[in-house]
Amino acid sequence: MIWKAILVAVLAVGVLAEYELTDAQRQQMRELLRQTCKKNGNEDKADAVEATVKNFAECVKTLFNPDTIKQEIEAAKPNGELDEVFKKYCAKSPQLKTCIHTLTTGVTPCLDAKVRDHIAYVDNSTDSLIDFLCYRDGDRIAMFIAEHGPECMQTKTSDIRECANKMREGISSLDDAKSLTLEQQCGKFDELASCVVKALEGCESDTPSNMVQSLFNYIKKGSPCKK
Template sequence: MIWKTLFIALLAVGAYAEVQIPNDQAQYDTMLSNYCTKNGASEHLQDVKAAITAFGDCLKGLIDIETITDEIKKAMPNGELDEVFKKYCEKTPQLKNCLYTMLEGVKPCMDSAIRSHIGDIKNGTSQLLEFICYKDGDRIALFYAEGGPACLQSKIAELRDCGQKLKDSVSTVEEAKAMSLDTQCHKYDELTSCMVTELEKCDTPTPGNMAESLFKYIRNTSPCPKKN
């Protein structure tokens, strides 16, 4: 199920760091080639690379990091962050289309377990964007206005420690794959509770509250039993 796939990915990236970010184009090409070959799809390599490149171009056409950073800096003193994020949240349909097109383009090289859940990934992404852009981006505007980015930056070491605790509690990724759903949910709760606790130590409660709401939202869309 997609929940288990996401949980294993969380362990691999957050705790075990098994997914390495390439340092240059040659490493990236090699990594992608090896991945496609591993999944018996080496003949699709060029099409997959083209899909990823098109996705990057699509994103650049929607969001320019330097531009949005400048807009946020100018809007904050005037209390106009909501207008900035409203403008970008209105691009959600185009962003979804960029992502969906890319997912279909790279599907041939995907592991069969992930490929069978493309629909779930699309649905999950859509729900996450809807959470972030609730009421035209009010949530993310409040997060920025209340010092959310600075809070995250100041708590990087502590958040990494939360990931380390997860790693220490699970010996290997193979062990994680064998976990029952209840155990996975418990591990998720431990990790997210640790992260929220650290963020609650920031100068304002908003970053911690926002993170807690996001984690609850993700959990409620999972197969985990609902909490009272």
């Protein structure tokens, strides 16, 4: 399903995002996890799955420190050495892929049987996404940063959020999403892509919108919508 391709993109953004959960939110997530495991006949695996998620977070932290990366980027900008920064971090992509594969394997016991059958697809898709971002040692990321891509994204946050809201129109539950035909799913994906790219076209540089368009095209190429 194309929803898995969308999930891959969301996960990629989530790894780079900075957020904090309240104790209440953590508890809600634990309860949801336990209910999901119980629904799929593996309630006794809930603690192990929770530990897997925590280990994944720690695994990523050992590879990337957001504060350090920001400092290195700012120091590299004046000297035009962004490519060296991302070359260093893209060299860690094999370790990142291992972190992700360990996560997907660890959470598998609590997933729906149909979803378990697509774990290999998720692994392959995330690997491909990392390869896309680290093409030529991270040249794409370096260009995105140099052309003020993050700043562009930040100014268009509300517009991008509205794009996501439009995509969810008519979908109030997971069952609603599952009931969509492939054609409808692909239509939703194209709608989201076009909306986000159009929002970014309002930025001073064309690079952010072109880069995001390429990313959406890359994700679609690896999905059933490629046809």
